[in-house]
Amino acid sequence: MDQQWLQHHREQLTLLTTLHNLAAPPESATVVCRFGYDMDNPYSIRLSLVNSPGDHVTWVVGRDLLLAGTEELSGEGDVKIWPSRQQTETPSLYLRLGRPHRTATFAGELHPIRQWLETTYTVVPAGSENFQMDWDTLTARLLPPA
Template sequence: MTYDSSRVPAQRAPGDGCAVALDLRVAVCPGLTVSVPARLRYHTADPYAVFLDNHTDLATPITWVFARDLLATGLHGWSGIGSVSVHPGVDDRLDSVFITLTGEGSSVVLRAPANRVRAFLESTESLVPTGLERTHLDLDGLLRRLCDGGAASPGP
C-alpha cells in the first residue's frame, strides 16, 4: 500500500518538535523501486539531530539519528561520511535528495522528495534557528541522566 505523503504537511510533534511523513523509494534493481514508509522527526531537546524512522508501518520502526546540518547541506551538495551521507539528485532527479545508510556489511540508498525535506528543515528552523542550538541544550539534565544510567537522547 502506498500513500501520497506530499499531501501531509509537516506537523508539530509532542514536546516541542516537528515531524513529516515520507514515501522513500529504494531501487532494488534497474527499473524497479520499492516504497519505504518513513518519517523525519526533530525535537528541540536534541537540537543538533534529526531522526529518520524507516518502515513506520512496523510495530518498531528502524531509526537512524544524524546531524540536522548534514541533512541541510545534502540538499545542495554531498554531505556526510561513514554511516549516513546525503546528496541532491542530478539531471532528471533534481527534485530528489538521496540518503545513503550504511550498516554492518550493507548499504541502502533512499530517494526522498527534496521539497518535503526542505519543508521539514524549515519547520526545524522555526523551532531552533541554526546557530542557536546550544541555547536549547539542558547540559545539567543530560549529565544527571548519564550519571544515573538513563538515556541520553529524548524520547519519541
C-alpha cells in the same frame, strides 16, 4: 503517499513522506519515512523507516548534515546525503545509510524535506541549539552519582 506535516506539540516537528529503496524489488521499494525533530535534542533529526506497523528502523543524523545534503554531497561513513543533479520538476534527495556489509540507498522528493527542514531552523535557529539543551539533566545522565 503525499507528504504530511505533523506537529505533535511545541517541542516536536514531524514530516511523514515516502522514500524509495533503490535496490529493492518494485513491489517492496516504497518505504514510509518519518523525519522527526525534537527541540530537546536540537542538533539531530530522527529518520524512522517504517517497514510495517510496529516495525521500523531509526537512524539519527545531524540536522546540519541533512541541510548540507540538500545542496551537495554531505556525510562520511555510515550516512551520506546528496541532491539529484538532474534539473527536473521534482528533484530528489538521496540518503545512503550503511552498516558493515550492508547499505541501502533511498530517494525522496527534495522540496518537501527541505521545506520541513527549514521549518526546524525557524523553530530553533542555527547557532541557538545550545540554549535548547538541558545540560543539567544530560550531565546527570552521563556522570555517575556523586
